[in-house]
Amino acid sequence: MASTPNAAMPAGLAWSPRALLRRLRGADEIAHLITLIAAAILLLITALLVYQLWIHSAEARHRFGWNFFVTRTWDPVAGEFGALPFIYGTLVTSAVALLLAVPLGVGGAIFLAELAPPKLSSSLTFVSDLLAAVPSVIYGLLGVFLLVPLMRTTVQPALKKTLGFLPLFQGPAYGIGFLTAGIVLAVMIVPFVLSVSREVLLAVPRDQREAALALGATKWESTWLVVVPAGRIGIFGSVFLALARALGETMAVTMVVGNNPKIAASLFSPGYSIAAVLANEFSEATGNLYLSALIELALVLFLLTFVLNGLARLLILITTARGSGVLPT
Amino acid sequence: MSARLIWRKSLNVTMFSLTGVCALITVAALFFILGYLVWNGGKDLSWNFFTRLPVPVGEAGGGMANAILGSLKLLLLAALFGVPIGLLGGMYLAEFGGRTIPFLVRYTADLLNGVPSIVIGIFAYTLVVMPMHHFSTLAGGFALGIMVIPTVLRNTESFLRDVPTSLREGAFALGANKWRTVATVVLPAASRGILTGALLALARVAGETAPLLFTAFGNRYWSPGWMQPTSSLPVVIYTYATGPYEDWHQQAWAAGLVLLGLVLLTNIVVRAFLSRGTSFERL
Numbered sequence: 001m002a003s004t005p006n007a008a009m010p011a012g013l014a015w016s017p018r019a020l021l022r023r024l025r026g027a028d029e030i031a032h033l034i035t036l037i038a039a040a041i042l043l044l045i046t047a048l049l050v051y052q053l054w055i056h057s058a059e060a061r062h063r064f065g066w067n068f069f070v071t072r073t074w075d076p077v078a079g080e081f082g083a084l085p086f087i088y089g090t091l092v093t094s095a096v097a098l099l100l101a102v103p104l105g106v107g108g109a110i111f112l113a114e115l116a117p118p119k120l121s122s123s124l125t126f127v128s129d130l131l132a133a134v135p136s137v138i139y140g141l142l143g144v145f146l147l148v149p150l151m152r153t154t155v156q157p158a159l160k161k162t163l164g165f166l167p168l169f170q171g172p173a174y175g176i177g178f179l180t181a182g183i184v185l186a187v188m189i190v191p192f193v194l195s196v197s198r199e200v201l202l203a204v205p206r207d208q209r210e211a212a213l214a215l216g217a218t219k220w221e222s223t224w225l226v227v228v229p230a231g232r233i234g235i236f237g238s239v240f241l242a243l244a245r246a247l248g249e250t251m252a253v254t255m256v257v258g259n260n261p262k263i264a265a266s267l268f269s270p271g272y273s274i275a276a277v278l279a280n281e282f283s284e285a286t287g288n289l290y291l292s293a294l295i296e297l298a299l300v301l302f303l304l305t306f307v308l309n310g311l312a313r314l315l316i317l318i319t320t321a322r323g324s325g326v327l328p329t
Numbered sequence: 330m331s332a333r334l335i336w337r338k339s340l341n342v343t344m345f346s347l348t349g350v351c352a353l354i355t356v357a358a359l360f361f362i363l364g365y366l367v368w369n370g371g372k373d374l375s376w377n378f379f380t381r382l383p384v385p386v387g388e389a390g391g392g393m394a395n396a397i398l399g400s401l402k403l404l405l406l407a408a409l410f411g412v413p414i415g416l417l418g419g420m421y422l423a424e425f426g427g428r429t430i431p432f433l434v435r436y437t438a439d440l441l442n443g444v445p446s447i448v449i450g451i452f453a454y455t456l457v458v459m460p461m462h463h464f465s466t467l468a469g470g471f472a473l474g475i476m477v478i479p480t481v482l483r484n485t486e487s488f489l490r491d492v493p494t495s496l497r498e499g500a501f502a503l504g505a506n507k508w509r510t511v512a513t514v515v516l517p518a519a520s521r522g523i524l525t526g527a528l529l530a531l532a533r534v535a536g537e538t539a540p541l542l543f544t545a546f547g548n549r550y551w552s553p554g555w556m557q558p559t560s561s562l563p564v565v566i567y568t569y570a571t572g573p574y575e576d577w578h579q580q581a582w583a584a585g586l587v588l589l590g591l592v593l594l595t596n597i598v599v600r601a602f603l604s605r606g607t608s609f610e611r612l
Contacts, residue, residue, distance in 0.1 A: 031508035032425045038417030039426070039434045042478055046437045049444070052455045107351030115345050116352070124356050126600065131359040133529075133596050134589060135536020137563045141570050141585045142362060145369075145578065190355050220341040241443075248445025250539035251567060275447045275539070282451065283543040298451045302444060309443035 050302075057296035059289055068296065074261040074277075076285070081293035083300065085261040089178065089271035090301075093253060094246040096182025096267065097189055102239055104186070105193025109235075112194070113201035114223050125195060132191035140255035143184045148175040148256055151183075156268055171266040174258065179267040181257040185249055189242040196241060200234030200319055201227060234319030240312035244305045250275040274301045363589065370586030373579050378587075383549055386574045393584055395551050399466070399559035400535065403545060406470020406555070407534055411477025412527050418478070419485025419523075424511050435486075438479040449475055450540035458544060464558040469545025473534040480533070484526025488519040525599050532595040536588060538563035562588045 060068065060081060071082025108128070112121045152175030159169045204227050212222035228235070258270020259280060274297050285291045377392045384391030418438075422431045453472035458464055492515045500510040516523075545559050547568060552559035562584055569581035 027509075028507045031511070032421075035417045035421035035425050036430075038414045039421040039430070039482075041414050042418055042434060042441070042482065043437055045475060045478070046441050048456070049441075049448075049452045052452055053448070056455050104351045104354060107348040108355045111345065111348035111352040115348065124352055127356045127359055129600075130593060130596055131355065131362075133532065133536075133592055134359070134362060135538070135563060135592060137536065137538045137566045137570075138362065138366070138585050138589050141566060141581060142365060144570055145582075146365065187358055190358070194352075194355055218337050218341040220344045221337065224344070244443055248443075248447065250445065250447040251563075255567070255571060275445060278447050278451065279539055279542055282454070283546070295451060295455070298448045302448050305443055305445055306440060309440060313439060 053295055053299040053302060057292050057299050059292040060296045061292075063289065064293075068293075069300075072263060076281075076287075076290050079287075079289055081289070083274075083297055085263050086272050086274045086277050086297060087300070088263050089257065089261075090247055090273040090275070092178045092267070092271065093181040093185055093257065093273055094243055096179060097185035097246045098239065098243060100183065100186035101190045101193055101242060105190045105238070105242070106197050106235060108190075108194045109197035109201055110223060110228070113198045114219070114227065121198075125198060128191045128194050132195070136188065136249060136251040137255075139184050139188055139252040143180065143252055143256040147180055147184060151175045151177075151180050160268075167265045168267050171264070171268045173268055174270060176256055176258040177266075177268050177270045178257065181253045181271075181273070182267070184252045184256055185246045188249060188252060189245050192242045192245060193238050196238035196316065197231070197235050200231040200238065200316065203234070203319070204230045231319055233315050237312045237315030237317075237319070240308050240315065244308040244312065247308070248275055248301060248305050250279050254279045274298075363593070366582065366586045366589055370582035370584075373583035374586065378583055382551070383580075386576050391580075393560075393562070393565060393580070393587075395548065396560040396562045396565040396584065397587075399545065399548070399552055399561045400563075402466055402552075402555070402559060403469045403473055403541070403561055404531055404535055406467065407473035407477050408527070408531055410471060410474030411530070412481055415478045415481025415527070415530075416485050416523065418482040420489065420511060420516075422482070422486040423489035424507070424515070435483070438482050441475070442479040442483075445539075446476060446537050447539040447542075450542060450544055453540065453544045461556075463556075464544060464546035466545055466552060466555045466557065466559045469541045469559065469561070470555075472540035472544045473537060476534050476537065476540065477527075477530045480530035481523075481527050484530075485519075485523050488522035488526070489515060491522070492518045528595060528599045532592050532599070535595075536563055536592050538567050542567075 064071070064081065068081065068083050069087065070084055071080070072084050073080045073082050074085060075081075112124055116124065152173050156169075156173035156175070156179070160173065163169045208226050208230060209222050212226040213219070217225070253273050254276040257273055257276055259272055259276060260270040261272045261277070262269070264271070278294055278298055278301075282291075282294050285294055375392075377390050379392060379397065380394050381390060381392035382395055383393065418434065422434060426434075449472050453468050453475070457468035457471055461468070496514055496518060497510055500514040505513070541561055541564050545561055545564070547564050548558050548560045566581050566584045566588065569577040569584070572578075
C-alpha cells in the first residue's frame with residue numbers, strides 16, 4: 001500500500017491484470033473514503049436540518065422572543081403568533097395517549113414475555129409489529145369516519161353522565177377534540193410500548209424469576225415484584241420512545257383534533273397540536289413572519305422529540321445492558 | 330388452603346388474564362382495522378381505480394392511477410437517494426470506522442430516525458422547494474429519502490456485524506484485501522438481511538403523508554417528469570377524507586385499502602420469507 005508501483009511502470013503495462021490487482025490494493029483507502037463520505041452525508045443532513053430550522057425561524061424568534069411560548073393568540077391576519085395553544089394541545093393529546101397506551105402495552109408485554117409460549121409470543125409480536133407499520137393516515141381515516149361519530153353519539157355522552165362532575169368531561173360533545181385525538185394516538189403507540197417492553201422484560205435474567213419462585217412466590221408475584229421492577233428503567237424508556245412518537249404524530253391528529261387553537265380544560269373541546277398546525281397552515285402561509293413562526297414551531301417540536309428520544313435510548317440501554325448484554329437496536 | 334393462599338392464587342390468575350386481554354386488544358386492533366377497510370373500501374375497488382384519472386365530483390367512475398404512479402415515483406427516488414447512502418454508511422460503521430466517528434454517526438442516525446416526519450417535510454421545503462420556487466416530485470422523494478437513510482444504515486451495520494469473523498479471516502487468508510473481502514464475502518453473506526431492512530424502510534415511508542404535503546404537494550392529473558408536483562396515495566387519502574363530498578370519502582376508503590394492503594403485504598412477505606435464517610427478529 002505504501003509504494004505506488006504503477007507510476008514506475010511503462011504505460012502499456014498499466015492495464016495488465018497484475019497491475020490492476022495491485023491498484024485494487026490501494027482501493028482499501030478509496031473504499032474507506034467512500035463509505036466515510038456516506039456516513040458524513042448523514043451527519044451533514046442532520047446538521048443542515050437544525051441549521052435550516054434555526055435560520056428560517058429567525059424573524060419570529062427576534063420578534064417574539066420567549067413570549068412566543070406563553071402567548072395564547074394565534075392571529076395570522078394581525079401578525080400575532082403565540083405557540084401556547086399548540087404546545088398545550090400537543091401535551092394534552094400525548095398525555096391522554098400515554099394514559100391509555102402504557103397499561104395496555106405493558107400489560108400485553110408482560111403476557112407475551114412471561115406467560116405466552118414462545119411460538120404464540122413471537123407470532124403475536126409479529127402482529128403488533130404489523131400494527132406499528134399501519135400508515136398514520138389510515139388511522140386518521142378510521143378516526144374521522146368511525147371514532148368521531150362513535151365518540152359524539154355514545155362515548156362522550158356516557159362519560160358526561162358518569163364523570164361529568166370533573167371539568168375534564170364537560171361541554172358539548174362534538175366528537176372531535178383532545179380525547180378523540182388521544183385515543184387514536186394511543187392505538188398508534190401501543191405497539192411501540194409493547195414490543196420494547198417485551199424486549200426489556202425478556203432481557204431480565206432467568207435466575208431472578210427462579211429465585212422468586214423458589215421462595216414460594218406465585219408466578220404473578222415473581223413477575224410483578226421482581227421482573228417488572230428489574231426492567232423498570234427500560235419500560236420507562238419505552239414510554240419515552242412512545243411519547244416522542246405521539247408528540248410528532250401528524251396526520252391522524254390533524255384529522256380528528258378539531259383544529260381550533262384554544263386552551264380548554266375539557267377533553268371534549270376541539271384543540272390543535274404543533275404537528276397539526278404545521279400540516280394545515282404551512283403551505284398556505286403568506287408572509288415571512290407567518291412562515292417563520294411556523295418554522296419556529298417545527299424547531300420546538302424537533303427539540304422536544306430530540307430530548308425525549310435521547311433520554312429513551314439511554315434508559316433502554318442501561319436496563320438491557322445490565323440485564324443480559326443483549327442490546328435491542 | 331389458607332385464605333391468604335387462595336387470595337394470592339386468584340390474584341395470579343386474574344392479573345395474568347388481564348395481561349392476556351391487553352395483548353388480545355392490541356392484536357385485535359390490526360384485524361379490526363384491516364377488516365373495516367375491506368368492508369368499506371372493497372366495493373369501490375375496480376379496474377378503473379388503478380387505471381383511470383380522478384373525475385370531477387359527481388361523475389361516476391374515475392380512479393387514482395396518477396396517485397399510484399406518483400407514489401411509485403416518489404419511492405423510487407427515495408430508494409435511489411436513501412438506500413446507497415444508508416448502505417455505504419452502514420458499511421463504514423461496521424467495517425471501516427474507528428471509535429469516535431461511528432459513535433457520532435450512530436447517535437445521529439437514531440436521532441434522525443426519531444425526528445417527526447412533518448419536520449422532515451419542512452426541512453425539504455426550505456432546502457428544495459424554496460430555491461426552486463415550486464413543489465416537485467424531486468422534493469418529495471428527497472424528503473422520503475432522508476427518512477430511509479437512518480433505518481437502512483443501522484440495519485446494514487447490524488447485519489454486517491452478524492457475519493462471523495471466520496468468513497472474513499478466510500478471505501484474508503486467500504490474499505484478498507479489505508474492500509474485496511467486504512464486497513465479495515461479507516456483503517453477500519449479509520445481503521438478505523440488508524435487503525429486508527431496506528424494503529421495510531421503504532414500506533414505512535410509502536405510507537408517509539406529512540412530509541409530502543408541502544414537497545410533492547398534489548396533482549389532479551398525471552405529473553410529467555420529476556420537476557412537477559405529483560399526487561400520491563397517502564396525500565390523496567388525506568385530502569379526500571377531509572373533503573366535503575361523499576364520492577371523495579368512498580374513494581378515500583378504497584385508496585386506504587390499497588395503501589394498507591400494499592404496506593402490510595410487503596411487511597408480511599419480507600418478514601416471513603426474506604428474513605428467514607437472518608437475525609431479523611432481533612430488530
